Amino acid sequence: MAPKKPTIYDVAKTSGVSISTISRVLNSPDKVNTKTRERVMSAIDRLGFVPRAEARARAMRNTNRIGVLTPFFTAPSFVQRLRGVAGALSRANCELVIYTVDSVEHLQAYIASIPIMQNLDGLIIISLAIEEKDAHRLHDNGIETVLIESWHAQLNCICIDDLRGGGLAAKYLIGRGHTRIGFFGDIEPPERYAIRPVKSRLIGFKRALEEAGLSLPRRYVVRAPYTQAGLQQAAHALLALPHPPTAIFAASDIQAISIMKVARQANLRIPEDLAIVGFDDIDLAEFMDLTTIRQDLDESGRLAAEILVSKKADPGRSLQHINLPLTLIQRQTA
Amino acid sequence: MAPKKPTIYDVAKTSGVSISTISRVLNSPDKVNTKTRERVMSAIDRLGFVPRAEARARAMRNTNRIGVLTPFFTAPSFVQRLRGVAGALSRANCELVIYTVDSVEHLQAYIASIPIMQNLDGLIIISLAIEEKDAHRLHDNGIETVLIESWHAQLNCICIDDLRGGGLAAKYLIGRGHTRIGFFGDIEPPERYAIRPVKSRLIGFKRALEEAGLSLPRRYVVRAPYTQAGLQQAAHALLALPHPPTAIFAASDIQAISIMKVARQANLRIPEDLAIVGFDDIDLAEFMDLTTIRQDLDESGRLAAEILVSKKADPGRSLQHINLPLTLIQRQTA
DNA sequence: TGCTAGACTGAAAGTGCTTTCAGTCGTTCT
DNA sequence: AGAACGACTGAAAGCACTTTCAGTCTAGCA
Numbered sequence: 001m002a003p004k005k006p007t008i009y010d011v012a013k014t015s016g017v018s019i020s021t022i023s024r025v026l027n028s029p030d031k032v033n034t035k036t037r038e039r040v041m042s043a044i045d046r047l048g049f050v051p052r053a054e055a056r057a058r059a060m061r062n063t064n065r066i067g068v069l070t071p072f073f074t075a076p077s078f079v080q081r082l083r084g085v086a087g088a089l090s091r092a093n094c095e096l097v098i099y100t101v102d103s104v105e106h107l108q109a110y111i112a113s114i115p116i117m118q119n120l121d122g123l124i125i126i127s128l129a130i131e132e133k134d135a136h137r138l139h140d141n142g143i144e145t146v147l148i149e150s151w152h153a154q155l156n157c158i159c160i161d162d163l164r165g166g167g168l169a170a171k172y173l174i175g176r177g178h179t180r181i182g183f184f185g186d187i188e189p190p191e192r193y194a195i196r197p198v199k200s201r202l203i204g205f206k207r208a209l210e211e212a213g214l215s216l217p218r219r220y221v222v223r224a225p226y227t228q229a230g231l232q233q234a235a236h237a238l239l240a241l242p243h244p245p246t247a248i249f250a251a252s253d254i255q256a257i258s259i260m261k262v263a264r265q266a267n268l269r270i271p272e273d274l275a276i277v278g279f280d281d282i283d284l285a286e287f288m289d290l291t292t293i294r295q296d297l298d299e300s301g302r303l304a305a306e307i308l309v310s311k312k313a314d315p316g317r318s319l320q321h322i323n324l325p326l327t328l329i330q331r332q333t334a
Numbered sequence: 335m336a337p338k339k340p341t342i343y344d345v346a347k348t349s350g351v352s353i354s355t356i357s358r359v360l361n362s363p364d365k366v367n368t369k370t371r372e373r374v375m376s377a378i379d380r381l382g383f384v385p386r387a388e389a390r391a392r393a394m395r396n397t398n399r400i401g402v403l404t405p406f407f408t409a410p411s412f413v414q415r416l417r418g419v420a421g422a423l424s425r426a427n428c429e430l431v432i433y434t435v436d437s438v439e440h441l442q443a444y445i446a447s448i449p450i451m452q453n454l455d456g457l458i459i460i461s462l463a464i465e466e467k468d469a470h471r472l473h474d475n476g477i478e479t480v481l482i483e484s485w486h487a488q489l490n491c492i493c494i495d496d497l498r499g500g501g502l503a504a505k506y507l508i509g510r511g512h513t514r515i516g517f518f519g520d521i522e523p524p525e526r527y528a529i530r531p532v533k534s535r536l537i538g539f540k541r542a543l544e545e546a547g548l549s550l551p552r553r554y555v556v557r558a559p560y561t562q563a564g565l566q567q568a569a570h571a572l573l574a575l576p577h578p579p580t581a582i583f584a585a586s587d588i589q590a591i592s593i594m595k596v597a598r599q600a601n602l603r604i605p606e607d608l609a610i611v612g613f614d615d616i617d618l619a620e621f622m623d624l625t626t627i628r629q630d631l632d633e634s635g636r637l638a639a640e641i642l643v644s645k646k647a648d649p650g651r652s653l654q655h656i657n658l659p660l661t662l663i664q665r666q667t668a
Numbered sequence: 669t670g671c672t673a674g675a676c677t678g679a680a681a682g683t684g685c686t687t688t689c690a691g692t693c694g695t696t697c698t
Numbered sequence: 699a700g701a702a703c704g705a706c707t708g709a710a711a712g713c714a715c716t717t718t719c720a721g722t723c724t725a726g727c728a
Contacts, residue, residue: 008684019684026447027687032707053391055685057391059686060687097429341713353714358677
C-alpha cells in the first residue's frame with residue numbers, strides 16, 4: 001500500500017487553512033502572516049510535501065523570472081545597472097537570473113536557448129551588441145526584451161545619447177574658459193560582443209569643440225588599454241606633453257579618476273591646473289568629487305526591469321524606445 | 335501579430351476534432367484512426383505545437399541553477415563576491431539566480447520555500463545571519479548550501495578570521511613605529527539579518543594593541559553611519575582631536591578611503607602624517623594605493639560556487655569549512 | 669434488411685496548483 | 699467612537715492536459 005504523495009489539499013487539511021494559503025506560503029511567503037506560515041511549514045515538513053512541477057508549470061502562465069545577459073561584470077557601470085534591475089525586481093518579487101557572457105558564441109547560444117526553454121518572462125541585455133538574426137529570433141519568439149545601451153527597432157531599448165554627452169562636456173569646459181582640451185578614453189577591446197560607446201563620445205566632443213572654433217589636436221586624444229597600469233601610463237604621457245591640455249574629458253569616470261591620481265602625483269592642482277570631466281557618474285564619482293556627465297545607471301536598470309514587469313501585467317503595452325537624459329554634475333574637478 | 339504559443343485547443347480547432355483526440359494522438363496514437371491521426375499531425379506541424387506543460391516541467395526539473403541570497407548589494411564587497419560566483423558558474427554552465435534580501439522575514443521566507451520548490455541545485459548565502467532553525471531546514475532538506483562570512487556546523491562555510499585581521503593591522507602599524515593608533519568602523523545597522531564583522535575586527539585589533547603594551551583610548555575608536563556624509567564627518571572629528579592618532583585602521587576600505595579624503599583636505603600627508611590601513615582589498619583599494627588587509631573577495635565567491643558545482647557532480651563529497659587566508663597588502667598609505 | 673460488436677470520438681470530469689476577488693479582522697486616524 | 703484602511707485569508711475560477719464514459723458510426727453477420 002503506497003502512501004500517496006501528499007498534495008496541497010492534504011497540507012491544507014492538516015494545517016487547517018485553505019489551499020490558497022499553502023500556495024502563497026510557497027510562492028510569496030512574505031504575503032502571509034508569520035504564524036500561519038510556520039504552521040503551514042511544519043505541516044509541509046511533517047507530510048514531506050513536494051509540489052508537482054508539472055501541475056505547477058501548468059497553472060503558472062508566467063514564470064516570474066527575468067533574465068539578464070551581461071558581459072562579465074568588472075566595470076562599476078555594469079554593477080550599478082544590475083543594482084537597479086535587482087532593486088526593481090525585488091519589489092516586483094521576481095527572480096533575477098544572471099547570465100554572464102564572455103564570447104559571441106556564448107551570447108548566441110544563450111539567445112538561441114532562451115525561447116526554447118521558455119522559462120523566462122523577459123530578458124534584459126546590457127551593453128551587448130546583438131546581431132540582427134538574434135534580435136529577430138527574440139522578437140519572433142515573443143520574448144519580451146529590453147536592450148540597454150544598444151538599439152533595435154523591434155525591441156525595447158534604453159539608450160543614452162553619447163554624442164550629446166561628449167558635446168555637453170566640451171561645452172562645459174569651453175564655458176569655463178579652457179581652450180587646450182584633451183580627450184582620454186579606453187581602447188575598444190577586440191571582442192565583438194561588447195558595446196563601446198567611447199567613439200561616439202569622442203565624436204560628439206570633437207564636434208562641439210570644432211563648432212566653438214577650437215581644434216582637438218591628435219596628440220590630445222589618448223586611447224589607453226583598460227587596465228590600471230595602462231591608464232596611468234597613458235595619463236602620465238598626456239600630462240607630460242610640452243603644452244599639455246588644461247582640461248580633459250574622460251570617456252568614463254574610472255579613467256577620469258586615473259588621471260586625477262596621476263595629476264596629483266605630478267603636483268598639479270585640480271581644477272586650477274587641470275580640469276577633469278568624467279562620464280557616467282558611478283558611485284565613486286561622488287566620492288571623489290568628480291565633475292562628470294551623469295547617465296543614471298541605476299535608473300537604466302530599474303527602467304528596464306519596470307518595462308518588463310509592466311509588460312507582464314499588460315502585454316498590450318507598446319514598444320518603448322527610451323533615451324535617458326544626460327546631465328552635467330558639477331563637483332570639484334572642473 | 336503576437337506569436338502566442340499554440341495550445342491543444344488551437345490544434346483541435348484547425349484540425350476539426352476535439353481536444354481529447356489530439357491528446358490521444360499524442361499519447362496513444364494506435365487508438366486513433368489513421369486518417370484522423372494524419373490530419374491532426376499535420377495541424378500540429380503547421381502550428382508548431384509543443385505541449386507546454388511538459389516542456390515547462392522538464393525545464394523546472396533539471397535545474398542546473400544555483401541561487402544566491404545576498405543583502406541588497408550596495409557595498410563593493412558584495413559585488414566582488416558575486417563576481418567570483420558568476421565567473422565560476424559561467425564556466426560550469428550553470429544559471430545564477432539572485433535573491434536580494436531586505437528583511438529577516440524576507441530571508442526566512444526564502445529559506446523556507448527553497449527546499450520545497452526544489453528548483454535549485456544549491457544555495458550560496460552571502461553575509462547573512464541565518465538562524466539555527468533555518469540552517470536546520472536547509473540541512474534536513476538536503477539543499478547544498480554554502481555560507482559565506484558566517485558559520486554553521488552542518489553547512490559548508492567560507493569564512494575569514496576577522497579577529498586575526500584586526501590583529502594583523504595592529505601589528506603592522508605597531509611595527510611601523512606608531513603608538514597613537516585609532517580605529518574607524520561603521521555602526522552596525524539595526525537589521526538583524528546582516529552579518530557585521532566590524533566588531534570582531536575591532537576586538538582583534540584592540541587585543542593586539544594591548545598585547546604590545548599599547549592602549550586604544552575610547553576617543554580613538556570611531557563608529558560612523560555608513561553614508562558619505564556620516565563617514566566624512568566622523569573622520570573629520572577624529573582628525574580634529576587635540577592629539578589625533580598618527581595611524582588609523584579602518585574596518586573596511588571604503589571607510590579607509592573616506593579618511594584619506596578628509597586627511598588630504600586637512601593637508602595631512604599620507605602616510606607621513608597619517609598612516610591608514612584598510613580591510614577587504616576591494617578593486618578600488620589598488621586604485622587608491624591603499625595599504626590594506628586582503629580577504630580575497632572574488633575567491634570567496636568562486637570557491638563557494640565551485641563547492642556547489644563539485645557537489646553536484648559527486649554528492650558524496652564531504653562538508654567543507656574553509657577559512658580563507660588574510661594577507662596584508664602593503665601599498666602607499668601605511 | 670435489421671442487429672450488434674467494435675472502433676472512434678467528444679463532452680465533461682478530473683489533475684494539482686496559481687491567482688483573482690471578495691470578505692474578515694484588527695488598526696489607525698480624526 | 700466611527701470611519702477608513704490595510705493586512706490576511708478562503709472560495710472559486712482558471713491553466714493545459716489526461717482520462718473516463720457515454721455515445722455515434724460503420725462494418726459484419728444473420
